[in-house]
Amino acid sequence: MSEKKDSNWVKKAEDQEISNLVDKLKLENENAAGRKPEAGDGKREEDQADSASAAETSLLMKIIRKGLVESKQDLEIQRKDPNSPLYSVKTFEALHLKPELLKGVYAMGFNAPSKIQETALPTLLADPPQNMIAQSQSGTGKTAAFVLAMLSRVDPKKDYPQVLCLSPTYELAIQTGEVAARMAQFCPEIKLKYAVRGEEVGREKLTDHIIIGTPGKVMDWGIKYKVFDLKKIRVFVLDEADVMIATQGHHDQCIRIHKQLSKSCQMMFFSATYDKEVMDFAQYIVPNPIIIKLRREQESLDNIKQYYVRCKDQDEKYKAIQNIYGGITVGQAIIFCHTRKTATWLSGKMSQDGHSVAVLSGELTVEQRLLVLDRFRDGLEKVLITTNVLSRGIDVEQVTIVVNFDLPMDGHGRADCETYLHRIGRTGRFGKNGIAINLVDSDKSMNICKAIEKHFKKKIELLDADNSDEIEKIGTE
Numbered sequence: 303m304s305e306k307k308d309s310n311w312v313k314k315a316e317d318q319e320i321s322n323l324v325d326k327l328k329l330e331n332e333n334a335a336g337r338k339p340e341a342g343d344g345k346r347e348e349d350q351a352d353s354a355s356a357a358e359t360s361l362l363m364k365i366i367r368k369g370l371v372e373s374k375q376d377l378e379i380q381r382k383d384p385n386s387p388l389y390s391v392k393t394f395e396a397l398h399l400k401p402e403l404l405k406g407v408y409a410m411g412f413n414a415p416s417k418i419q420e421t422a423l424p425t426l427l428a429d430p431p432q433n434m435i436a437q438s439q440s441g442t443g444k445t446a447a448f449v450l451a452m453l454s455r456v457d458p459k460k461d462y463p464q465v466l467c468l469s470p471t472y473e474l475a476i477q478t479g480e481v482a483a484r485m486a487q488f489c490p491e492i493k494l495k496y497a498v499r500g501e502e503v504g505r506e507k508l509t510d511h512i513i514i515g516t517p518g519k520v521m522d523w524g525i526k527y528k529v530f531d532l533k534k535i536r537v538f539v540l541d542e543a544d545v546m547i548a549t550q551g552h553h554d555q556c557i558r559i560h561k562q563l564s565k566s567c568q569m570m571f572f573s574a575t576y577d578k579e580v581m582d583f584a585q586y587i588v589p590n591p592i593i594i595k596l597r598r599e600q601e602s603l604d605n606i607k608q609y610y611v612r613c614k615d616q617d618e619k620y621k622a623i624q625n626i627y628g629g630i631t632v633g634q635a636i637i638f639c640h641t642r643k644t645a646t647w648l649s650g651k652m653s654q655d656g657h658s659v660a661v662l663s664g665e666l667t668v669e670q671r672l673l674v675l676d677r678f679r680d681g682l683e684k685v686l687i688t689t690n691v692l693s694r695g696i697d698v699e700q701v702t703i704v705v706n707f708d709l710p711m712d713g714h715g716r717a718d719c720e721t722y723l724h725r726i727g728r729t730g731r732f733g734k735n736g737i738a739i740n741l742v743d744s745d746k747s748m749n750i751c752k753a754i755e756k757h758f759k760k761k762i763e764l765l766d767a768d769n770s771d772e773i774e775k776i777g778t779e
């Protein structure tokens with residue numbers, strides 16, 4: 303996995319992409335200029351709406367240069383493989399989206415819908431609206447699926463909140479809002495409001511169409527201050543639905559909000575994981591849902607190679623990280639620790655060794671957390687050391703390695719398989735290759751590793767971190 307090889311390849315894909323797009327835009331502009339739409343000629347009207355101005359062209363070019371479409375060729379190959387979660391046969395056009403939204407989707411560099419988008423969207427957009435509980439692996443495009451559905455359901459002529467999306471963390475709410483803003487870049491009339499810590503409201507009723515927030519703040523605004531009417535919400539999205547249902551605090555707040563919704567409100571629950579009780583409960587509170595569910599062995603992704611390294615103690619774990627860094631080119635890495643104390647210790651050691659490291663843990667303020675994340679996204683730090691706060695949903699596509707410095711455990715010291723899957727899913731985004739490395743330093747952590755392996759029915763290979771040949775091999779596989 304050499305950075306150089308990657309960047310050459312990206313460059314080639316980029317050049318091809320730019321030239322294809324330019325050809326397409328030229329053709330569209332010529333077509334649009336050469337004829338007037340005739341009444342009733344819906345297709346031509348659509349062509350016109352789709353044709354891009356010079357400013358739009360430059361915007362699209364910028365997006366492409368930023369590398370958002372860098373792995374298209376690879377993705378196209380994967381899409382032809384019916385076993386890939388990205389397999390898709392339909393087009394975004396086939397979803398009959400509003401032309402402005404379709405334009406937004408293409409401007410984001412999305413060529414074709416992923417499997418979850420292709421399967422979920424026709425149902426989510428259909429009339430009468432249907433409820434859905436959906437599961438799809440990490441990084442397969444769930445956010446884009448529900449955001450497209452949210453945007454499609456907004457009626458901008460009505461100036462009150464109609465769509466509500468709940469996320470478990472501040473960072474995730476902001477990330478979802480940013481996806482919505484980019485997708486709706488050609489729909490300036492749609493207004494979005496974040497209901498997260500730091501955002502305040504007055505006494506006036508909100509006039510925004512979409513609210514994306516964390517449960518506590520949404521409860522304050524919707525139930526305590528009544529600045530919007532939960533009864534008027536037409537679409538309710540629960541992102542990371544399993545953790546929202548299973549975690550005590552979130553559960554109570556989500557249920558209180560959910561209870562206020564009208565009977566006709568469309569409900570969309572999304573996550574990469576649902577254990578049985580959570581799925582049962584979800585089905586209990588969502589009336590007549592369409593359910594998209596994965597089999598256990600489908601839950602973990604083949605494009606993320608999983609390894610474990612046997613270590614004696616914390617110092618040996620650190621040595622393993624050093625050896626991995628010495629042996630392969632790491633794009634960006636996320637390292638998960640059980641406690642803030644370990645995270646701080648590890649960050650000190652890595653900084654001393656010259657790595658650019660950031661720590662993100664619950665003790666930071668939300669603004670500080672967002673800043674750390676933004677810097678990491680911009681590549682200013684190559685390593686992000688964190689606790690479970692960041693295990694879910696965060697999308698940084700250049701992360702090539704996830705290290706579990708400590709394996710995830712539940713409150714009883716047992717393997718936390720759901721958290722494991724979400725953590726390793728921070729790499730291998732949308733079909734890219736990723737590596738997950740588990741550092742095992744006791745019989746207890748070995749048992750956790752084995753339990754995870756058994757749960758997902760997917761091999762976690764032993765890696766000898768002292769053997770440079772072995773390490774080099776994982777980087778090229």
Ligand SMILES: Nc1ncnc2c1ncn2[C@@H]1O[C@H](COP(=O)(O)OP(=O)(O)OP(=O)(O)O)[C@@H](O)[C@H]1O
Binds near residue numbers: 441445696699
């Ligand atoms: N149709 C598409 N074509 C190309 N890229 C896409 C498409 N849909 C989504 N993506 C990209 O794939 C990446 C992962 O998508 P997203 O964050 O929606 O995954 P997710 O399933 O919500 O993951 P998680 O379970 O970790 O929350 C994002 O960078 C997104 O921009």
